[in-house]
Amino acid sequence: MFNIEAFDIKLNTEIIGRNFIYTEEIDSTNKYLMSKERAQNINGTIVLAEKQTQGKGRKDRVWYSAPDSNLTFSILLTKDKSLFKNPDLINFAASLAVASAIENLFQLRTDLKWPNDVLINGKKTCGILIESASQSGKIERLVLGIGVNVNQNSFQGTFNYPPTSIRIELGRSVEREKLLAEILNNLEELFNKLKSEKNSLIEDWKQKCRTLGSRITITDDEIEKSGIFYDVDENGFLLLQTKDGIEKIHFGDVSLH
Ligand code: BTN
Numbered sequence: 001m002f003n004i005e006a007f008d009i010k011l012n013t014e015i016i017g018r019n020f021i022y023t024e025e026i027d028s029t030n031k032y033l034m035s036k037e038r039a040q041n042i043n044g045t046i047v048l049a050e051k052q053t054q055g056k057g058r059k060d061r062v063w064y065s066a067p068d069s070n071l072t073f074s075i076l077l078t079k080d081k082s083l084f085k086n087p088d089l090i091n092f093a094a095s096l097a098v099a100s101a102i103e104n105l106f107q108l109r110t111d112l113k114w115p116n117d118v119l120i121n122g123k124k125t126c127g128i129l130i131e132s133a134s135q136s137g138k139i140e141r142l143v144l145g146i147g148v149n150v151n152q153n154s155f156q157g158t159f160n161y162p163p164t165s166i167r168i169e170l171g172r173s174v175e176r177e178k179l180l181a182e183i184l185n186n187l188e189e190l191f192n193k194l195k196s197e198k199n200s201l202i203e204d205w206k207q208k209c210r211t212l213g214s215r216i217t218i219t220d221d222e223i224e225k226s227g228i229f230y231d232v233d234e235n236g237f238l239l240l241q242t243k244d245g246i247e248k249i250h251f252g253d254v255s256l257h
Helices: 006-008 029-034 086-104 166-169 176-196 198-210
Strands: 020-026 046-052 071-077 110-113 117-120 121-135 138-148 214-222 223-232 238-241 245-249 253-256
Touching: 006 020, 006 176, 029 046, 029 071, 029 121, 029 138, 071 176, 086 110, 086 117, 086 121, 086 176, 086 198, 086 214, 110 198, 121 166, 138 176, 166 253, 176 198, 198 223, 214 238, 223 245
Parallel strands: 020 046
Antiparallel strands: 046 071, 071 138, 110 117, 117 121, 121 138, 214 223, 214 253, 223 238, 238 245
């Protein structure tokens, strides 16, 4: 059971998580908040589910998460037009918020994988899925979905990238309430940073991305591109140095060469 009171005591935000919906089971927290008809349309609303029956990953993959052990939640952002100017940098803010929370609370070293995965010891402990709805080319509604493997003790099946959890890496289970509050506290701060000091947020992200400068392969559907991970640009796109020059990459899965 998730203890909402214990979470609430640690939450220091003004907007994010102030409207909090907790549910035992849902199809997908992202799907729920993307639907204007289903969701309460309050900016900063969080939906946390103990179990998702249709958890969604990036690129139409499935997100598996053992019930009652992890954090699977989504955040609704509606009014924040200044944040929507840089939707891809929301990935950076979110992955940094999770990574810093894990490092500060549990002293585990994390690594960020472009565009938004959080790794511990080279294995994925958090995935992020941003979905948005636009009107006349402008984002009206954005849902930030975050899945953190917290206390899951084993992973069965085949994965696109090797998974792990905080519990596996730390050797003990941890309090989900404290972790969620810390992630949201960080996130609100980083959103403010994104609005006022975008370049400094990008620098923070780059500091924690240890594949920067390495030889990588980017896979998007069937297409593979190899080169040096040269940099990220002001929009959060990856710059790949190939023999033909610098190429801007918008989507894809990064793997080390
Ligand atoms: C990925 O790495 O592929 C992204 C995974 C995102 C999973 C989270 S769990 C909460 C939210 N609801 C969903 O259906 N997906 C996201």
